[in-house]
Amino acid sequence: MKKLIVALIVSILLLTICPLTFGQAETTEPIIKVKLLNYLGNQSEITIQTSTNTITSDSKVTLQGNQMYHLKVEQGKISLYENTTKINTYDSFSLYATAENQTLINSRLYSGNFDFNVENNQFIRPINHVLMEQYLKGVVPNEMIASWNLEALKAQAVSARTYAMGYLGAIIDDTVRYQVYGGYGTNQNTNKAVDDTSGQTLTYEGKLINAVYSSSNGGKTESNANVWSGESLPYLPIKNDPYDPKNPWSLSIKKKQIDLTNKDLKNINPWWSTTQEVDQTISTNLKNYLYSNGYKGKEIKIIGIPMITFTNKLESNRYSLGNLKVNFLVKDDVNSNGELNIKTLEKTNIKASDLRIIIGTSLLRSQYITKQETTNDTISITGSGFGHGVGMSQYGAKSMGEQGKTYKDILSFYYPSTTLTTQYTQLPLLKTDRIAGTDRYATAVSISQKGWKIANTVVLVRSDKFPDALAGAPLAAQENAPILLTPSHRLNDQTKQEIIRLQAKKVIILGATPAVSDNVKNELTGMGIEVERIGGANRSETAAEIAKKLNSSNQAIIAYDNNFPDALSIAPYAVKHGIPILLTGTDKLPTATVKALQGKDKTIVVGSSKVVSDQVFGKLPNPTRYSGAVRYDTNREIVTKLPLGRDKAYIATGENFPDALAGSVLAAQENAPIILVRDQQVPEATKTLLDEYKTFSILGSSQIIGDDIEQRLNQIMLKQSINSN
Structure with a gap:
């Protein structure tokens, strides 16, 4: 269970990398478009199986219910196979299943319809067109622990619905970049939370709000302007949160990751492959950053992290800026003497949120830092909360629900001055x-x-x-x-x-x-x-x-x-x-x-x-x-x-x-x-x-x-x- 909670929290904290485009009310339940990346990965061949006979973009082809089919990328196009028999080849391929039917894609269950396209000339990329309420049933159990109390889950459903309404007409994905979507929702508890709040969203002065949320705010909410800049929104204020359990954390990092004493920088073969950094997790995160910033395909060793500091403390007790210094080696990058160059990555006065990502958001859980200490050997950082701290605290919502508060109380506390509004009550005309x-x-x-x-x-x-x-x-x-x-x-x-x-x-x-x-x-x-x-x-x-x-x-x-x-x-x-x-x-x-x-x-x-x-x-x-x-x-x-x-x-x-x-x-x-x-x-x-x-x-x-x-x-x-x- 501990691993499950950590995995879910990690997905939560990265939610909402930018503010929404606010929208107006819908009269019917909308369809949202979701690119499937998170669970599917990059695949050149996938299997699909529909629960009933399903029409496709090819008027001559109907997929038979419960029959396994294969989609393969062949010469930049999509080929459809039934068993080993090729049916046809397409530039793109779509299937249209009604809301009550399900489709298995590589053994994961989804509802709705799909466009299948070729991505980067080698991967099949499905885009799921799914009714909003079905989408939410696949989101809520992936963004909040499904066994939590119903009132907290209902607050999560309203927040997630409000957030998603801002992306109608766009193509989002199923990762932490937007909201984690796991496909067809089967959990009775979270499904009830979605059903009990069907169509409900939060508005401010008649417009949908930017209903962001994070796992834990550490006891104090943050302003949107401090995280994403722009104008401060009145419904996302800085204020004390007596319901959030604070979730204290600490991080201790050795300044010296690899001791180069007695290491021959000219002849690295005896030690390179057997020598590892002291702190493997942060070292791996730093390497991944370097791979994405000029060192792709290189072999790297992190030898030291002499500095991590946070500056410019805000009213919310969070820091907005940070500094980082990392020493590292790149295999085969040598000086005129044939020795490995000791290279330095130095970042000064960068956004604290960017520094969190470089270090690793599972290690540096928030910018709410209560103590920083540096000794000759160690950098120690302690803090509270998990995530950006703006909007609803999921752990705070859980506590409020356990104390007898309703989901409306939860939403009113975390999004003050907003109105709970029913955006749609009528189902779309999708039934004969x-x-x-x-x-x-x-x-x-x-x-x-x-x-x-x-x-x-x-x-x-x-x-x-x-x-x-x-x-x-x-x-x-x-x-x-x-x-x-x-x-x-x-x-x-x-x-x-x-x-x-x-x-x-x-x-x-x-x-x-x-x-x-x-x-x-x-x-x-x-x-x-x-x-x-x-x-x-x-x-x-x-x-x-x-x-x-x-x-x-x-x-x-x-x-x-x-x-x-x-x-x-x-x-x-x-x-x-x-x-x-x-x-x-x-x-x-x-x-x-x-x-x-x-x-x-x-x-x-x-x-x-x-x-x-x-x-x-x-x-x-x-x-x-x-x-x-x-x-x-x-x-x-x-x-x-x-x-x-x-x-x-x-x-x-x-x-x-x-x-x-x-x-x-x-x-x-x-x-x-x-x-x-x-x-x-x-x-x-x-x-x-x-x-x-x-x-x-x-x-x-x-x-x-x-x-x-x-x-x-x-x-x-x-x-x-x-x-x-």
């Missing part, structure tokens, strides 16, 4: 809306309830056969009426209750009595509702009669009368533009349709020549055909070539008609197309089409359109959200 009921009748009712609080008119169609219903969407839109379903012989109970809820005064029945019986009509009449029936001797005549009810349009849509998908694909477009849908056989244009086409100067034909022949096509006024090999190809052609809005799409099964028909008017109200899918699978023609939309609504239950499709849509929505940020 499903409009559904237990059966087709209930789904139509759900669609009606989604789109209409009240409706003067309702369009009623037969639930089990499509022909009379196909042409009904433009009429329903003109009447601002939902489309509801009923069996032929009686009025469905759910439909009846929806008509009552809508306070409808009129019902338009589509189809003659064989389609919807007079029993249904009589029941409606008995409810005091006006009933109008629009029907002909056959489906083509019914469509023509419906067309007569529409406001004038110089266009008409021609669809195949013996199947439904093509007519449903065009329905939202027809509704949006008030264009009647007329029906035809494959090789013969019905008389009723010919009459209805009189006065039209343009025709839109939906479906291939297999369903609407070239012979029929040639008889139409100024026709344009939109078609594909199968219904899903035709759907794509219509949606692409006759576009509505790109913000949203409605998803319906292409295997049956009721849900798409009932949803067509609602879709058109939102300027959205209907995209057809198979019940449990997205057709190939549709996969890339879906990538063009930001949000989706599914028409029908999971028995009609499966959960796997919903999952894919959720991933696409998240992908679009990420790409738009």
